[in-house]
Every structure is written in C-alpha cells, then in structure tokens.
Amino acid sequence: MRRDSNNILKSFRNAFEGIESALRLERNLKIHFFIGIAVAVFSLFLPLSEKDLLWVYFAIFSVIGAELLNTVIEKFLDLFFEDYSESVKLVKDIAAGFVLWYSLFSVVVGILILGRALFSWSPSFAKFFVSGVLIFFPLFSVFVRRYRNVGKNDKSSGGR
Incomplete structure (x- = not known):
C-alpha cells in the first residue's frame, strides 16, 4: 500500500511541477491565473449562492484548463516543427x-452572476449586456482585421 501512495504523491508532484513550469513560461496563463485567483477570492465576499459560486469556479477552472491545453499543444508542435508551417x-x-x-464563457458567467451581486442587475439587463458583448467583440474583431488587411494591401500595391 505504501508503494501505491508514493506513486500517487509522485503523480501529484509531477502535475504541480507541470503547472508551475507552464506558469513560468506562459504570460497569458499567468494573467488568467492571477485574474482567476482574484475573482475566486473576491467571490467569497459576495452574497452568492452555492450554485452561483460553482459557476464562477467552473468558469475559472475552464479558462486555466484551456490555457494549459493550449500550452501543451504549442510546446508539442514546437518539438517537431522548428520551421514555420x-x-x-x-x-x-x-x-x-x-x-x-x-x-468569453467566463465573461458571460461573470456578467450574469457577479453583475447581479455587485450592481443588482436584473436578469434581463444582464442577458442584454451579455448579448451586446457577444455580438460587439466578434464584429469589432472582424472590422479591425479587415481594416488591417486593407492597409497591408495598400502598402503592398504601392499605395494604389
């Protein structure tokens, strides 16, 4: 039995070392991790139900998990593809x-749950606000990308 517990402890130690390494290497993971911890601690002082708190924590863990997966994918690809592809x-x-x-999911959870707790937003206002965020940012992104591409095309054609 002692041997099994050593393997389990070693597995946990390796997992924490992996998270620590990723935090050292990845700027965006550091940002998401810091924001996640701040929101998690801040949420403890708000009048949130257990269900609301669970959604907040789920959103935090989802973003950090996605960042870790993104890091794994990037590092794995870098092992095998040194040249641009x-x-x-x-x-x-x-x-x-x-x-x-x-x-974006975390932003939605934050607006719906934390917005209600902090600003007494009605559910209908929060839904309207979320819809605005979910519509505005993708459209803004498309607009910015097209504008940048138009500028690049003008430069490559000699400004014509």
Whole structure:
C-alpha cells in the first residue's frame, strides 16, 4: 500500500511541477491565473449562492484548463516543427481560439452572476449586456482585421 501512495504523491508532484513550469513560461496563463485567483477570492465576499459560486469556479477552472491545453499543444508542435508551417500556425490559432472561447464563457458567467451581486442587475439587463458583448467583440474583431488587411494591401500595391 505504501508503494501505491508514493506513486500517487509522485503523480501529484509531477502535475504541480507541470503547472508551475507552464506558469513560468506562459504570460497569458499567468494573467488568467492571477485574474482567476482574484475573482475566486473576491467571490467569497459576495452574497452568492452555492450554485452561483460553482459557476464562477467552473468558469475559472475552464479558462486555466484551456490555457494549459493550449500550452501543451504549442510546446508539442514546437518539438517537431522548428520551421514555420501554415498547418502548425492553423493548429496553434485554433488552440488559441479554444482559450478565447472559454474566456468569453467566463465573461458571460461573470456578467450574469457577479453583475447581479455587485450592481443588482436584473436578469434581463444582464442577458442584454451579455448579448451586446457577444455580438460587439466578434464584429469589432472582424472590422479591425479587415481594416488591417486593407492597409497591408495598400502598402503592398504601392499605395494604389
């Protein structure tokens, strides 16, 4: 039995070392981790139900888990592809999109739950606000990308 508990402890130690290494290497993971801890601690002082607290923690763990998975994917690809590759870029972009997707989910949870607790927002206002965020940011992103591409096309064609 002692041997099994040593293996379990070693597994946990290895897992924590992996998280620690990822935190040292990845700026975005540090940011999400810090924000997650701050929100988790702050949430303890709000009048939240257990269900609401569970959603907040689920959102935090989801974003950090997505960041860890993104780090694994990036590091794994870097092991095998030293030179630039469009395919590798696509996979890395999709992995980053995965993190973004969960980050948006966390924003939605934060607005719906923390907005109600902090600002006494009605559920209908929170839904309206969330809808605005979910519509505005993707549209804004598309607009910015198109604007940047137009600028690049103008420069490459000699400004014509």
